[in-house]
Amino acid sequence: MSFTVHGLAVSRGIAIGRAVIVASSRVDVAHYFVKADQVESEIERLRAARKGVYEEIVRVQGSLSELGSNDAHPELSALLDVHLMLLQDEQLTSGVKHWIVDRHYNAEWALTTQLEVIARQFDEMEDPYLRERKADLEQVVERMLRFMRGVASPVAVASPAPATGRADPLVDVPLVLIAHDLSPADMLQFKQSVFAGFVTDVGGKTSHTAIVARSMDIPAVVGARSASHLINQDDWVVIDGDAGVVIVDPSPIVLAEYGAKQRKGEVERERLSRLKNTPAITLDGQKIELLANIEQPGDAAAALRAGAVGVGLFRTEFLFMGRNGKLPDEEEQYRAYCLAVEGMQGLPVTIRTVDVGADKPLDRTPVRAGEDHLNPALGLRAIRWSLSEPAMFLAQLRAVLRAAAHGSVNLLVPMLAHASEIRQTLALVQRAREQLDARGQAHGPVRLGAMIEVPAAALTVPLFLRHFDFLSVGTNDLIQYTLAIDRADETVSHLYDPVHPAVLQLLASTIAQARAAGKGVSVCGEMAGDVAMTRLLLGLGLRSFSMHPSQILAVKQQILRCDTGKLATWAHSVLVAEDPAALMAD
Ligand code: PEP
Numbered sequence: 149m150s151f152t153v154h155g156l157a158v159s160r161g162i163a164i165g166r167a168v169i170v171a172s173s174r175v176d177v178a179h180y181f182v183k184a185d186q187v188e189s190e191i192e193r194l195r196a197a198r199k200g201v202y203e204e205i206v207r208v209q210g211s212l213s214e215l216g217s218n219d220a221h222p223e224l225s226a227l228l229d230v231h232l233m234l235l236q237d238e239q240l241t242s243g244v245k246h247w248i249v250d251r252h253y254n255a256e257w258a259l260t261t262q263l264e265v266i267a268r269q270f271d272e273m274e275d276p277y278l279r280e281r282k283a284d285l286e287q288v289v290e291r292m293l294r295f296m297r298g299v300a301s302p303v304a305v306a307s308p309a310p311a312t313g314r315a316d317p318l319v320d321v322p323l324v325l326i327a328h329d330l331s332p333a334d335m336l337q338f339k340q341s342v343f344a345g346f347v348t349d350v351g352g353k354t355s356h357t358a359i360v361a362r363s364m365d366i367p368a369v370v371g372a373r374s375a376s377h378l379i380n381q382d383d384w385v386v387i388d389g390d391a392g393v394v395i396v397d398p399s400p401i402v403l404a405e406y407g408a409k410q411r412k413g414e415v416e417r418e419r420l421s422r423l424k425n426t427p428a429i430t431l432d433g434q435k436i437e438l439l440a441n442i443e444q445p446g447d448a449a450a451a452l453r454a455g456a457v458g459v460g461l462f463r464t465e466f467l468f469m470g471r472n473g474k475l476p477d478e479e480e481q482y483r484a485y486c487l488a489v490e491g492m493q494g495l496p497v498t499i500r501t502v503d504v505g506a507d508k509p510l511d512r513t514p515v516r517a518g519e520d521h522l523n524p525a526l527g528l529r530a531i532r533w534s535l536s537e538p539a540m541f542l543a544q545l546r547a548v549l550r551a552a553a554h555g556s557v558n559l560l561v562p563m564l565a566h567a568s569e570i571r572q573t574l575a576l577v578q579r580a581r582e583q584l585d586a587r588g589q590a591h592g593p594v595r596l597g598a599m600i601e602v603p604a605a606a607l608t609v610p611l612f613l614r615h616f617d618f619l620s621v622g623t624n625d626l627i628q629y630t631l632a633i634d635r636a637d638e639t640v641s642h643l644y645d646p647v648h649p650a651v652l653q654l655l656a657s658t659i660a661q662a663r664a665a666g667k668g669v670s671v672c673g674e675m676a677g678d679v680a681m682t683r684l685l686l687g688l689g690l691r692s693f694s695m696h697p698s699q700i701l702a703v704k705q706q707i708l709r710c711d712t713g714k715l716a717t718w719a720h721s722v723l724v725a726e727d728p729a730a731l732m733a734d
């Protein structure tokens with residue numbers, strides 16, 4: 149039966165494919181296709197894991213009886229019997245085999261997919277005893293996954309997932325991923341994956357998970373509430389990333405309609421790609437700087453392909469996330485920054501110091517025990533975290549300064565609000581230089597920039613202009629903190645309003661003051677890449693935009709049609725309007 153789930157449109161385009169439901173706890177399992185001639189060896193890995201786990205359990209049972217503790221723990225022995233039984237369960241074994249043979253999933257992926265199928269059946273059972281067997285099944289699968297982790301897959305190394313985001317032609321079934329939640333780090337892991345679209349139950353429009361989805365240029369809908377419960381493994385799904393709608397089990401007519409929309413989108417992209425080498429100049433001759441936001445050094449290629457004239461925001465925190473506490477040292481960071489600098493072939497690269505915290509936890513568990521009453525967006529985040537970890541911060545600063553010896557580098561600091569934070573940050577930059585001098589290590593000059601993303605900063609712009617060479621407005625956070633709306637919370641996303649008069653006034657005055665002081669100012673929040681905002685930002689005097697590479701050409705198209713002289717008067721009327729959104733359509 150066909151039905152529709154509504155969520156938030158976060159990454160444009162249409163994806164049509166079969167659903168892969170991934171439980172949040174299993175998103176770190178590798179997802180890739182195996183080739184036809186590797187199917188047998190993949191099944192063999194699975195057999196070996198089953199045999200290994202079987203022997204493991206039998207060993208544990210043996211040691212229990214040796215200790216004479218069998219009588220003392222009859223439940224434990226009975227539980228292990230259940231695990232042995234589940235391990236050989238026909239539905240598990242044949243189901244997993246089906247995903248490998250018919251779909252060419254790697255063994256781990258096949259195993260977790262079948263677990264999800266059976267887990268749902270358990271959920272629907274009336275008998276509470278049987279329902280509880282789900283936990284046992286999960287434990288058995290976890291044991292098998294652990295066993296397989298110990299025995300690396302030769303296939304995973306030899307044949308990484310296709311980088312196209314499309315299905316393997318061997319199998320030719322496009323797949324879309326449905327999950328309750330994905331952390332930004334999880335999303336990043338799927339960057340080189342097989343999925344043609346994403347849907348999550350939770351998340352806001354400018355949550356970092358949504359931002360990474362947009363950077364992948366793959367249709368995505370977040371905040372779709374109970375999508376991961378309503379949709380079943382293997383259901384056919386249409387993801388409309390423009391409207392924020394997910395259609396499950398669509399009728400042939402609906403499928404044809406979306407197929408046509410999908411083709412139209414492809415034609416539009418093709419048309420836009422011709423603008424790559426066209427300079428971004430308005431009708432009245434204003435030259436506009438279009439920069440790229442990147443998450444990894446490798447994204448520099450996409451930035452160049454889109455015609456970016458530099459990187460306006462390198463979110464370095466993605467080098468730090470999902471590493472189980474083992475943070476990258478100075479050398480690893482230095483290599484990563486050099487890669488980005490080299491990748492941009494002489495164009496400037498703005499490296500932002502690490503911005504972890506809030507919806508970008510270092511590791512998967514965002515909240516520490518006993519701290520779930522705290523609001524991480526107001527906590528130890530971004531520069532606050534860096535200043536609380538001076539050794540780590542100095543290592544990052546040294547790595548950036550060393551990379552600056554190889555090209556044009558700007559250093560950008562997130563979430564500053566206090567004069568004392570500015571003083572400490574600048575003192576640490578100086579200390580990092582002295583440390584490099586003492587080591588005799590080469591380093592280069594950097595232009596220093598401050599992000600304006602807290603109302604306190606937007607209201608004290610002259611302080612920032614005295615200490616920094618340029619400003620970059622982080623509208624994602626500026627909106628969040630001005631309107632007291634958690635950007636990652638879909639339940640208040642309707643109040644997350646980029647054109648709220650308070651936001652516009654802070655934005656307009658920041659741009660005006662920076663320009664009057666002759667200093668550079670750009671916007672690097674999602675607003676910069678939203679074509680519906682281009683005219684307004686130009687009208688407010690913005691001449692530098694930083695956004696995901698996938699959005700650059702569409703924004704450029706808008707710019708080419710604009711006359712900034714005419715837009716200034718109109719933007720002023722939007723700025724003073726009681727309901728700016730009503731004027732935006734003019
Ligand atoms: C912003 O807040 O607008 C910004 C660009 O930083 P981030 O989205 O990484 O918080």
Ligand code: MG
Pocket residue numbers: 562601622624625
């Ligand atoms: Mg921010």
